[in-house]
Amino acid sequence: MPTGLDATLEMVPIRPMQHDERITGLTLTFRAGERPDADAIARVIAASREAGLPASISHRPPGAAHWLELLASGLTFDLNGLAPGAPGPVANSQQEWGFEGSGPVGGETIELVPSGHIAGGAGILPVLRTMMGLAANLVLELPVQSVGWGAAQTAMEPRYFCRAVLNWLGGGPFPGLGLTALLPAQDGSIASRGLAHFTGQEMQLEGRAGEAPADTAKLAVRVIDRLVTMGRLAAPVRIDAGDQILTAEPSQVGRLVLVWREGRG
Structure with a gap:
């Protein structure tokens, strides 16, 4: 699918929304068999902390955990769909950004969402900024194929997502083409x-x-x-x-x- 501004404005009519109400956060799509498990996420978080990312695992269920609770900037987020459990929900993207050629391919997802006690404030800007920054740091270290944002029904190429989000968090413009x-x-x-x-x-x-x-x-x-x-x-x-x-x-x-x-x- 075309991804430039000229091409995007030619996408008329827009396809009917197929919003999956389960998707309340960011979905990270991987090729089949490449979804990370809890141990892989723990290694990424540990390496990121050494690099200065203020994030940690605040809760890990016993046994073969298929989800984790992550703590960043005093806020907690659930990371669901980890291997070897069932994957997360599949987003139905209506616009794609940053891809070359035909756009994102199918695969298996994990989902990053605000934890239950802050879910009611999921639309508060500091919560969203923290979640986006946490996701970007995960995407940088994992073999993610696309990043989906359910609120806008968009899919973003991973490097495009990271550049746009980290630039915004560093004082640049809001990533309107994607978020x-x-x-x-x-x-x-x-x-x-x-x-x-x-x-x-x-x-x-x-x-x-x-x-x-x-x-x-x-x-x-x-x-x-x-x-x-x-x-x-x-x-x-x-x-x-x-x-x-x-x-x-x-x-x-x-x-x-x-x-x-x-x-x-």
Whole structure:
């Protein structure tokens, strides 16, 4: 499947969502037979701690554990689907990012999710940032074939995911192409899918006659970055997008922010 901005905006119509309600976190897909077991995860965590990653195994069930509880930055996450137990759920991705050629291949998954006592805060930004950073460090050390993010119904090439997430955690822009999906409409507008998991609201950007789809998408990514920084909107705000001014206005119906274009001056 194409992965560039131009190609993505040609993916019309978007396939109907096939969201698996079990998928509340990140899924890491491996080739059959390559899923890690608890011992392999323990080795990765130990090596990562030596490299400065503040993570540890906070709970390991006795016997042949098919899951682990991981502690990072004071927050706990469950890693489910470890070998030799049953694999985790398979995500149905609607957009893929960072792959060359035909995109991700099938396989077996493990799933990283917030633990029960913080599951209610799974959409709180510090929880999400910690989970993404923990996942990136696991992906760097394991033979992961693709990273799925259920909230946006996206799949990401592992190196693409790690670069985007670690850059964001280091102060760079939010990975809008991966942690959200872009849904183009026939009128040239673009809506987000998955942004509500970070801000409580999705976004719809007004199109502009004659504007290349790739340019509209780049603007949408910039807007998404700003909205993640600002959080949930309760009143209209203006966004300086460099060569134009935008107005982001929360809709009175549903969890939606409408983004309109303004002229300079």
